[in-house]
Amino acid sequence: MSQQIDFYFDFSSPYGYLASERIEGIASRQGHLVIWHPILLGAVFRVTGQGPLTEIPVKGGYAIRDFQRSAREHDLIYSHPEVFPVGAVSACRATLWLRDHQDPSVQAKTGQFVHAVYRAYFAQGQDITQASVIAELADSLQLDSQALLTALANQVLKDALRREVDQAIDRGVFGSPMMFIGDEPFWGHDRLEQLERWISSGGW
Amino acid sequence: MSQQIDFYFDFSSPYGYLASERIEGIASRQGHLVIWHPILLGAVFRVTGQGPLTEIPVKGGYAIRDFQRSAREHDLIYSHPEVFPVGAVSACRATLWLRDHQDPSVQAKTGQFVHAVYRAYFAQGQDITQASVIAELADSLQLDSQALLTALANQVLKDALRREVDQAIDRGVFGSPMMFIGDEPFWGHDRLEQLERWISSGGW
Numbered sequence: 001m002s003q004q005i006d007f008y009f010d011f012s013s014p015y016g017y018l019a020s021e022r023i024e025g026i027a028s029r030q031g032h033l034v035i036w037h038p039i040l041l042g043a044v045f046r047v048t049g050q051g052p053l054t055e056i057p058v059k060g061g062y063a064i065r066d067f068q069r070s071a072r073e074h075d076l077i078y079s080h081p082e083v084f085p086v087g088a089v090s091a092c093r094a095t096l097w098l099r100d101h102q103d104p105s106v107q108a109k110t111g112q113f114v115h116a117v118y119r120a121y122f123a124q125g126q127d128i129t130q131a132s133v134i135a136e137l138a139d140s141l142q143l144d145s146q147a148l149l150t151a152l153a154n155q156v157l158k159d160a161l162r163r164e165v166d167q168a169i170d171r172g173v174f175g176s177p178m179m180f181i182g183d184e185p186f187w188g189h190d191r192l193e194q195l196e197r198w199i200s201s202g203g204w
Numbered sequence: 205m206s207q208q209i210d211f212y213f214d215f216s217s218p219y220g221y222l223a224s225e226r227i228e229g230i231a232s233r234q235g236h237l238v239i240w241h242p243i244l245l246g247a248v249f250r251v252t253g254q255g256p257l258t259e260i261p262v263k264g265g266y267a268i269r270d271f272q273r274s275a276r277e278h279d280l281i282y283s284h285p286e287v288f289p290v291g292a293v294s295a296c297r298a299t300l301w302l303r304d305h306q307d308p309s310v311q312a313k314t315g316q317f318v319h320a321v322y323r324a325y326f327a328q329g330q331d332i333t334q335a336s337v338i339a340e341l342a343d344s345l346q347l348d349s350q351a352l353l354t355a356l357a358n359q360v361l362k363d364a365l366r367r368e369v370d371q372a373i374d375r376g377v378f379g380s381p382m383m384f385i386g387d388e389p390f391w392g393h394d395r396l397e398q399l400e401r402w403i404s405s406g407g408w
Binding site for chain 2: 047048049050056057058059061062065066069070072073169172173174175185187188190191193194197204
């Protein structure tokens with residue numbers, strides 16, 4: 001049985017986006033599965049007392065420069081969004097709808113959907129807070145966007161996201177991206193190499 | 205003529221310590237020189253509004269775990285100090301005394317001195333805020349500790365540290381370690397690999 005990489009991410013996290021484009025390659029090389037965990041950093045920040053990186057004096061400017069530099073290094077498109085950050089609640093709920101769907105063929109598209117939303121925001125400048133945009137992205141993956149829109153309006157999915165975020169906080173998630181190999185946490189896009197060394201060496 | 209890596213660090217920064225143990229290897233492989241820039245994060249935090257990493261809820265616990273894990277990965281000793289963080293003003297001034305000394309043989313020991321102070325704090329549990337401890341470390345490197353103690357009491361060296369910190373802030377330093385290759389900034393122990401790729405590839 002494959003082991004898993006639990007990948008926690010906020011859809012308006014630049015480093016979450018960059019890492020989302022690379023984590024499956026690592027998982028594949030190491031024989032692991034990626035489990036996608038959408039979270040809302042706004043809720044996390046209420047626990048940690050932190051706020052968006054880009055709003056910190058001096059550090060914020062470095063961060064924006066680094067988003068673009070780190071994207072260039074990995075041949076990824078990065079265009080800093082005009083409206084940033086956003087609370088992409090529908091996108092998170094939609095991710096859970098896919099991931100926990102009873103139909104395995106829908107489940108199997110979770111990663112593609114995460115990529116579609118992230119790219120819409122960070123490469124194509126789309127407003128991913130709109131349910132209509134999320135529905136279009138679902139359509140582009142041959143998903144049943146009507147069923148998705150219905151689910152998005154349902155309390156079950158709202159509760160599921162709340163539970164997902166609460167569980168993340170209980171597990172010690174304080175930023176995005178944050179990854180776990182079993183109980184071992186790794187925070188940040190710049191820890192992907194270390195995470196892969198951890199898996200391949202069995203830890204140290 | 206060699207290019208240089210400007211290495212900014214606070215003596216009570218765990219990631220500064222870890223990076224200080226690795227930066228000369230990178231510099232050597234890439235034909236660069238390391239220029240040591242001691243700073244005081246307390247002064248930097250007044251500009252950025254930030255505080256010590258370990259004091260942030262949730263994130264702080266991860267950080268302490270990660271200091272030890274990252275040290276293990278690189279076969280470095282790390283013992284989280286009982287008194288943490290500290291303002292190692294004398295150690296910073298002493299570093300400048302060495303680095304900017306008129307005698308090249310004293311200058312040449314700057315790196316060794318930085319290592320001695322960092323190891324005293326993070327491996328041997330010494331109180332590096334004491335000038336007497338700094339003098340002992342200087343003695344261990346066959347430096348003139350009496351001349352150093354005299355210089356530490358002198359306004360010239362106090363002004364030098366103030367200028368060093370001000371210049372760092374003007375350059376955009378907001379944390380420790382922070383490294384510059386020319387105008388290109390890199391923040392964090394976890395960016396050493398990226399920094400080396402940047403040098404070896406000529407940037408991207």
